[in-house]
Amino acid sequence: MLLGLSAITLVAGLAAPRDAAAGTIKGTVVLKGTTPELKKLAVTIDQYVCGKEKNPEDLVLSPQGGIRSAVVWLDKPPAAAGGEALPSTTSMDQKECMFAPRVVVVPAGGKADFLNSDRLLHNLHATPTANPPFNRTQPKGRTISISFSHPEIIRVTCDLHSWMRGWVVVAEHPFYALTNGAGEFELRGLPAGRYTLKVWQERLGTISKDVVVGDQDPTAVTVEMPAR
The missing domain is CATH 2.60.40.10 (Immunoglobulins)
Structure with missing residues (x-):
């Protein structure tokens, strides 16, 4: 049985x-x-x-x-x-005067932690349309966390080093x-x-x-x- x-x-x-x-x-x-x-x-x-x-x-x-x-x-x-939820926090470093990784994805309502591993001054500059703009000076070792509420693709630059480009893609769904x-x-x-x-x-x-x-x-x- x-x-x-x-x-x-x-x-x-x-x-x-x-x-x-x-x-x-x-x-x-x-x-x-x-x-x-x-x-x-x-x-x-x-x-x-x-x-x-x-x-x-x-x-x-x-x-x-x-x-x-x-x-x-x-x-x-x-x-x-x-769908599996995207991590609510991502990170982007500045190494040898380049953003690393160059592109990150973060869900709407999440945040990105920006790091500076270089022994010099950088700044984070972006002019989004759906999220607040930012322009922050960043010395070595300081972490700057920025939250993003609305989906869009955002270019991030460093005014001190004109070749530097990074991108934050704010996701609408998982x-x-x-x-x-x-x-x-x-x-x-x-x-x-x-x-x-x-x-x-x-x-x-x-x-x-x-x-x-x-x-x-x-x-x-x-x-x-x-x-x-």
Whole structure:
């Protein structure tokens, strides 16, 4: 009798319906077209810390053309899609006169901790449209925390070092992802259905791509961003 119950339990487990919110979009963002010439940036101040030149980081590619630090998100996800909450706090450092990482994602209502690991003075300057602007002097070792209430993409600069650029992407919902060094990303917890992906990259702009999440999991997608 116990064996029969075990068999029934096993069959019931196998027959259980698939979680309606278990779908995953797993993709890669790649460059389409000729790779633009990326000239080094001249450093004219504080060379004892910053060096004499910097590699441009506004477009970083893998050997296969994958785009690093592109932001991918769902346009208008359905209410039924739960999604794993994004961390409420992120951090961005300043190392050798570059923002590191260059792009961060924080949910609306979250905050970014800005650090300064350099042995010189920096400042944080941004002029958002949906969130309050800021312009803060930052000596070495000081952490400056800034909260963001409204979704938007914000450029952060240092007035003392003109080549420095960083980006804070304030997310409207949990379905945001930042591509890794190979251009790969993953969005989890999606019901089956048709979605529109938005992809932003600081040099290449924003594009859209439709994708269908079906019974096969994960759903593979390649997003091509035209070279500029």
